[in-house]
Amino acid sequence: xxxxxxxxxPFAGLSDxxxxxxxxxxxxxxxxxxxxxxxxEFSTLDEPVKDTIMRDLRAVGNKxxxxxxxxxxxxxxxxxxxxxxxLLCVTLALLLQGGAADHEDQGGPQFAEVFVIVWFGSIIIxxxxxxxxxxxxxxxxxxxxxxxxMPLTVAMVVCRIVLVISSGRVVFAVRLAVVxxxxxxxxFASTAFLADSQPPNRxxxxxYPVFLFYFVIAWMILTYSPQQ
Amino acid sequence: xxxxxxxxxxQEFDEAGDLLEANRDxxxxxIDDEDVKPKKQSTATGFSTEADTEDPLANDDQAxxxxxxxxxxxxxxxxxxxxxxxxxxxxxxxxxxGSMMPWPRKNFxxxxxxxxxxxxxxxxxxxxxxxxxxxxxxxxxxxxHQGDQDYKxxxxxxxxxxxxxxxxxxxxLVPLAVWGFLLWRNNKMGNLVSYAFMEIVCVYGYSLSIxxxxxxLWILPFNWLSWCxxxxxxxxxxxxxxxxxxxAVRDDHPRVMIAFLSVxxxxxxxxxxxxxxxxxxxxxxxxxxxxxxTT
Numbered sequence: 105x106x107x108x109x110x111x112x113x114p115f116a117g118l119s120d121x122x123x124x125x126x127x128x129x130x131x132x133x134x135x136x137x138x139x140x141x142x143x144x145e146f147s148t149l150d151e152p153v154k155d156t157i158m159r160d161l162r163a164v165g166n167k168x169x170x171x172x173x174x175x176x177x178x179x180x181x182x183x184x185x186x187x188x189x190x191l192l193c194v195t196l197a198l199l200l201q202g203g204a205a206d207h208e209d210q211g212g213p214q215f216a217e218v219f220v221i222v223w224f225g226s227i228i229i230x231x232x233x234x235x236x237x238x239x240x241x242x243x244x245x246x247x248x249x250x251x252x253x254m255p256l257t258v259a260m261v262v263c264r265i266v267l268v269i270s271s272g273r274v275v276f277a278v279r280l281a282v283v284x285x286x287x288x289x290x291x292f293a294s295t296a297f298l299a300d301s302q303p304p305n306r307x308x309x310x311x312y313p314v315f316l317f318y319f320v321i322a323w324m325i326l327t328y329s330p331q332q
Numbered sequence: 333x334x335x336x337x338x339x340x341x342x343q344e345f346d347e348a349g350d351l352l353e354a355n356r357d358x359x360x361x362x363i364d365d366e367d368v369k370p371k372k373q374s375t376a377t378g379f380s381t382e383a384d385t386e387d388p389l390a391n392d393d394q395a396x397x398x399x400x401x402x403x404x405x406x407x408x409x410x411x412x413x414x415x416x417x418x419x420x421x422x423x424x425x426x427x428x429x430g431s432m433m434p435w436p437r438k439n440f441x442x443x444x445x446x447x448x449x450x451x452x453x454x455x456x457x458x459x460x461x462x463x464x465x466x467x468x469x470x471x472x473x474x475x476x477h478q479g480d481q482d483y484k485x486x487x488x489x490x491x492x493x494x495x496x497x498x499x500x501x502x503x504x505l506v507p508l509a510v511w512g513f514l515l516w517r518n519n520k521m522g523n524l525v526s527y528a529f530m531e532i533v534c535v536y537g538y539s540l541s542i543x544x545x546x547x548x549l550w551i552l553p554f555n556w557l558s559w560c561x562x563x564x565x566x567x568x569x570x571x572x573x574x575x576x577x578x579x580a581v582r583d584d585h586p587r588v589m590i591a592f593l594s595v596x597x598x599x600x601x602x603x604x605x606x607x608x609x610x611x612x613x614x615x616x617x618x619x620x621x622x623x624x625x626t627t
Contacts, residue, residue, distance in 0.1 A: 213489045235410075235417040236452070305420040313456060320463055327470070327487040 164188045171251050171293050181244050181297065189250020192257050193222045196321075199260045200328055213324055221324075225317045226250060233298065233310045240301040249314070252294035253321065259286035260325045267330050279326060287322040291315050416451040416530065424453055431538035434571040440538070441531050441576055449530040454537020458503045461540055464547045465499070466492040469611030472551045476613040491611060502603050503540060507532040513592065514580055525579045535576050539569040543604065550612050558608065566604055570597045 148156060164187050197218035213221070230245040238245075263279050295311050302310050405411040430444045470488050477483035511529045518526050546565040550558050573596050581589045 212487045217489065232417075232452070232456075235414050237414075237417075305422075308421040309419075309424060309452060316456075316460060316463065323463075323467055324487070324489075327485075329485050329487070 160185070160187065164191070167247075167251055168254060171254050181240070181248070184244045184247035186243070186247060186250065189222075189226075189247065189253070192250060192253045193219060196222070196253065196257050196260055196325075199257075199264055200324060202330075212328055218324070221320065222250075222253065225320070229313045229317055232313055233302065236306050236309055237303060238298075238301045238310065240298065245298065248294055248297045249317070252290045252297075252318075255286035255289040255293070256283075256318065256321050256325060259283050259322075260328070263325060263328065264330075267328075271330065283322050283326045287318050290318045294318075413451070416449065418448065419450045419452060423448075423450075427453055427534075427538050428457075428541045431535075431572050432542050432568055434568060434575050436575065439576055439579060440535050440572055441527060444538075445531055445534055449528065449534040451530070451533075453541075454503060454533055457537050457541045457544070458499050461544055461547065462492065462496045462499050464544050465495045465607055465611055468547050468551045472553065472612045475551065475553055495607070495611065498603070498607070499540070502599070503536050504533065506599055507536045510577070510596070514577075517581065517584055517588070521584055523580060523583060527580060535573065539572045539600075542569050543607075546604075547607075550608060558612070562604055562608060566601055570600050573597070573600065 163183060163185060167185075167188055197215045200212055200218055201215060226246050226249040229249060230242055233240065233245060234242065240248075259282050262282050266275055266278055269275070291311075291314060294314055298314065299307050299311060427444045430438075430440060434440075466488075469491060473488070474485055507529065511527070511532050514523075514527065514532075517523065542565045546561045549561045552558075574593050577593065577596065581592055584592075
């Protein structure tokens with residue numbers, strides 16, 4: 105007890121020390137700032153631009169890998185960013201262009217339509233999951249939904265490559281298989297991240313809109329027909 | 333409130349209650365004064381069973397007052413809309429099944445909604461129906477033109493926007509009109525049965541759920557199948573709507589009642605037949621039906 109009391113008053117023993125006036129008390133209380141300290145981690149102004157860009161690119165690439173192998177990791181959720189979704193959305197919208205465009209209003213989706221579907225769809229699904237009582241934050245959910253479009257973008261690339269070769273029934277069967285597989289992969293990957301944040305009796309209510317969202321995107325990819 | 337009719341009321345407590353009010357120096361008085369505060373607190377937290385049997389007269393008023401003092405969130409806040417998503421998976425399943433199987437004495441609003449209308453069902457059923465209609469229409473067009481050499485397949489993406497406009501206006505503007513009409517008749521006739529706007533939106537939203545399998549069945553290019561499914565779907569969803577609104581207009585003039593119910597059924601028929609003719613090609617009739625002419 106006495107020791108704790110002593111510890112609670114650290115300068116207790118010095119209470120009776122007095123400094124006589126003839127001893128000059130002076131000194132320098134400035135702390136020398138060294139060239140290489142921990143402060144460098146927080147100040148990125150001095151690093152070359154290449155480092156800054158590579159850091160962000162590496163983070164985006166890391167998340168792509170997490171989507172490819174959807175383990176139960178929290179990298180996607182913890183450090184969310186919207187670069188990946190933007191990149192994927194622009195790539196998908198560009199790849200969906202240039203198909204059956206001779207009838208302007210009977211053709212495929214325009215660039216803006218793809219954008220609107222992807223971003224508004226993600227926002228509505230996020231709002232839905234938050235209204236149902238989800239614990240995930242708004243931008244985390246947008247990040248997850250956006251990154252999980254990656255399998256579908258890969259399927260789109262494959263479809264376009266295959267359509268360059270020919271466009272018959274066999275090719276259609278191949279496209280159907282590829283798009284179906286990537287749709288299943290996207291839905292599975294995103295529910296692996298999103299379903300945990302919901303109470304168990306509402307999981308199906310949150311998963312169904314995600315299913316519908318990726319189904320519509322898969323439909324847009326499958327029905328892409330090239331100009332003849 | 334009436335302590336004589338309360339089955340859990342013992343006679344002794346009754347007399348004690350009477351004594352309490354008549355005679356202020358009984359020994360229970362000191363407990364009563366202290367009990368007033370803890371009783372108030374206990375009704376606030378909801379443990380009102382014991383307190384009610386001892387002093388039912390005071391506590392019922394307090395319970396009502398305290399429960400009515402809950403602040404309702406404003407229309408522009410997030411919590412206002414969270415109320416309408418307070419459902420679970422099995423509730424949605426029950427409501428969908430209930431909307432597909434009308435029962436003569438079962439009113440959808442009373443049986444399934446039970447004062448808990450939700451926005452989840454109407455919104456996602458309408459969205460699913462929009463995409464199902466557009467996609468099925470596209471597939472059926474493609475199948476109908478199978479042997480046609482001149483036909484070039486297009487995804488017809490514009491139709492999604494048109495389908496969305498039609499279906500969402502049916503699911504949201506018609507309930508608004510129905511609600512306004514019922515409000516007006518309520519004021520005039522003093523009906524006892526009145527429905528909230530959200531409940532009417534809920535009924536209309538869930539009644540559209542039968543059309544989703546119907547729309548998928550319309551892909552198959554058989555005329556008799558299409559008309560069979562239209563008739564079945566119309567009967568089911570129309571009867572759900574009629575059975576729901578029947579209690580609300582039952583006491584009205586017969587002409588008003590018949591006019592109102594037939595307008596509801598007519599709008600339903602219009603939606604189904606309109607969607608079928610606009611989005612789907614009738615097999616044997618090889619014209620694609622876009623709004624602009626093809627070259």
